[in-house]
Amino acid sequence: MNIKDVSDRTGLPAKTIRYYEDIDLIHPARRNNGYRDFSDADCHKLAFLSRARTLGFSIEDCRTLLGLYQDESRASADVRAVAAHHLDRIDTKLRELQELRDTLSGLVSACAGDNRPDCPILRDLAKNPEPG
Amino acid sequence: MNIKDVSDRTGLPAKTIRYYEDIDLIHPARRNNGYRDFSDADCHKLAFLSRARTLGFSIEDCRTLLGLYQDESRASADVRAVAAHHLDRIDTKLRELQELRDTLSGLVSACAGDNRPDCPILRDLAKNPEPG
DNA sequence: CTTGACCTTCCAGTAGATGGAACCCCTATC
DNA sequence: GATAGGGGTTCCATCTACTGGAAGGTCAAG
Numbered sequence A, B: 001m002n003i004k005d006v007s008d009r010t011g012l013p014a015k016t017i018r019y020y021e022d023i024d025l026i027h028p029a030r031r032n033n034g035y036r037d038f039s040d041a042d043c044h045k046l047a048f049l050s051r052a053r054t055l056g057f058s059i060e061d062c063r064t065l066l067g068l069y070q071d072e073s074r075a076s077a078d079v080r081a082v083a084a085h086h087l088d089r090i091d092t093k094l095r096e097l098q099e100l101r102d103t104l105s106g107l108v109s110a111c112a113g114d115n116r117p118d119c120p121i122l123r124d125l126a127k128n129p130e131p132g
Numbered sequence C: 001c002t003t004g005a006c007c008t009t010c011c012a013g014t015a016g017a018t019g020g021a022a023c024c025c026c027t028a029t030c
Numbered sequence D: 001g002a003t004a005g006g007g008g009t010t011c012c013a014t015c016t017a018c019t020g021g022a023a024g025g026t027c028a029a030g
Helices: A003-010 A014-022 A040-054 A059-070 A076-110 A120-126 B003-010 B014-022 B040-054 B059-070 B076-110 B120-126
Strands: none
Touching (some): A003 A040, A014 A040, A040 A059, A059 A076, A059 B120, A076 B076, A120 B040, B003 B014, B014 B040, B040 B059, B059 B076, B076 B120
């Protein structure tokens, strides 16, 4: 398979597929003319990576997961640990974002949004750091 | 003021302060020896930037907000628009993250996390893209 | 033989810093 | 005067995960 076919099948841009080869996530064969020649297994791995990236796993997590996927003697605990850790990070991020949202939402609501210069948003940004 | 003093007052690392000068957010004076010489106004601007970055505004948003802050004839509507747009992006991000969290959480719960290789997480990652 | 759609590599850029090297400055102390 | 320390300076590289673009090779169709 040429890179375009794999791109169409996995939804990954050709650029990204080349990049994944560059960072040693996949190792497609080469034809005599220098073109990459993807096997079904390569395509499968790329679909795996695409899904893992969609779920927000980092490239390094993806590398680990792909390794576990190909290791028939893996322990599911190892996979779970990677996913649980990722879940933790997402939960942390969610809490941070939620807090941010609440603050911002309050400020936006408090701002008249008219032609006058007075603005609670700017007042908040300019205020001194929390005392104490 | 030297950069260290400003760093201590604003909580921004000296590196970051230099970076902010580099991208033209601030323009501190220079002494004869080449050292930056920060005024109270510079310090104030940096505190403003620090707070704005904490609220997740992009550097370009910060640039706009700082401009509005210094423009006595601004309309609060302009400030509000920047903040409202940012809030929108945060809401979108929150929805995406929440969806991600739900999927991941389900997968982690479904995984036994033992010594056996069978794993619903890997099954999900390896599955074919949604048909239809 | 030409056209157009492929393919290749390599370099640069994105956001927002951060780390480190190499070097200068200033003050205090021995 | 030498030295130690704690500042300061610049510049270049690195991080994440790609993405854009230039310059050029390949291949099938007409």
